[in-house]
Amino acid sequence: RTKARVTAIPGDGIGPEVMRATRQVLDAAGARLEWEEALAGAEAFRRGIASGAPRETLDSIERNGVALKGPLETPVGYGETSANVALRKTFEMYGNIRPVRELPGIRTPFSGRGIDFVVVRENVEDLYAGIEYMQTPGVALGLKLITEPGCERIVGLAAALAAAEGRRKVTVATKANIMKLTEGMLKRVGERVLMEHPALQHEHMIVDNCAHQMVIRPEQFDVVVMTNMNGDILSDLAAGLVGGLGVAPSANLGDRVAMFEAVHGSAPQIAGKGLANPTALLLSSLMMLRHIGDFATARRVEHALYVTLEEGRELTGDIAREGPGASTGAFVDRVIANLGRESALV
Ligand code: IPM
Numbered sequence: 001r002t003k004a005r006v007t008a009i010p011g012d013g014i015g016p017e018v019m020r021a022t023r024q025v026l027d028a029a030g031a032r033l034e035w036e037e038a039l040a041g042a043e044a045f046r047r048g049i050a051s052g053a054p055r056e057t058l059d060s061i062e063r064n065g066v067a068l069k070g071p072l073e074t075p076v077g078y079g080e081t082s083a084n085v086a087l088r089k090t091f092e093m094y095g096n097i098r099p100v101r102e103l104p105g106i107r108t109p110f111s112g113r114g115i116d117f118v119v120v121r122e123n124v125e126d127l128y129a130g131i132e133y134m135q136t137p138g139v140a141l142g143l144k145l146i147t148e149p150g151c152e153r154i155v156g157l158a159a160a161l162a163a164a165e166g167r168r169k170v171t172v173a174t175k176a177n178i179m180k181l182t183e184g185m186l187k188r189v190g191e192r193v194l195m196e197h198p199a200l201q202h203e204h205m206i207v208d209n210c211a212h213q214m215v216i217r218p219e220q221f222d223v224v225v226m227t228n229m230n231g232d233i234l235s236d237l238a239a240g241l242v243g244g245l246g247v248a249p250s251a252n253l254g255d256r257v258a259m260f261e262a263v264h265g266s267a268p269q270i271a272g273k274g275l276a277n278p279t280a281l282l283l284s285s286l287m288m289l290r291h292i293g294d295f296a297t298a299r300r301v302e303h304a305l306y307v308t309l310e311e312g313r314e315l316t317g318d319i320a321r322e323g324p325g326a327s328t329g330a331f332v333d334r335v336i337a338n339l340g341r342e343s344a345l346v
């Protein structure tokens, strides 16, 4: 089999460390990948590139169609946009897939309940359209942009994902009771589109109740589809149920391009210290391997990771069961040493 070319964007803060760690594991597992490294984030902003992603990076993603991305700093100053959001928009990656699954050895107040669902977040519309202005001094307006085709494709993606993963239920979560036209659009389109998938159960839930339900009875969810902003907030909440952002993977999907990334940020406080936990990017890279059809390597690495989390040796400080925790490098070595072993929990 020929090698698949992948654009690798190490990113900011702990990004280069978790990217190195992930590549080491995939290479050791024999993934047939050719990495093309590309720049985005803080350094690009420093060079005066307003989008945070230079032309060569965009070209690389366009050519390869697949990217693995570390966290990018989001400037909070005026006038600069988030490089993350810019990349999603440039390639119209309208679907953000965020699996929420209990992991072995990662104990939380919710452990043992079999949490296993997927947040499908619309990724380019809504308040993220970035249309904001000062109406008059002291009065700021932001536009909540929702389109019918945008709703159709995100619900369609949720249904396709449910079918592909053998899931049974799709929950459409909206604030349609208040925002009748915008959130209401997703509710109405959701009902219509999901009617065409009789093998799937579907339901609508008001999004604040959905947040409550996720904490009270998270095991009830299977696939949850939401507008961009609601999905941003509830996917963080959902990650918190199963161990936090250090272990939360994601995929950004468009029609031509797919970009895989950890949900966490660049964690500048611990950058460069070898403390970062690469699990989130590693799990994201497994979504990537499956996307390009390399199920065997994905499975092999997933088993090794699960065995490592289960046995509890050489875990980084954020997930260590005792002591100060191991370095990123020691954790990676342990995962690599466990390649070939099988976990009953995969
Ligand atoms: C995420 C992040 C991004 C978002 C930021 C970094 C722009 O929080 O991927 O969820 O708001 O979408």
Ligand code: MN
Pocket: 232, 233, 236
């Ligand atoms: Mn977020």
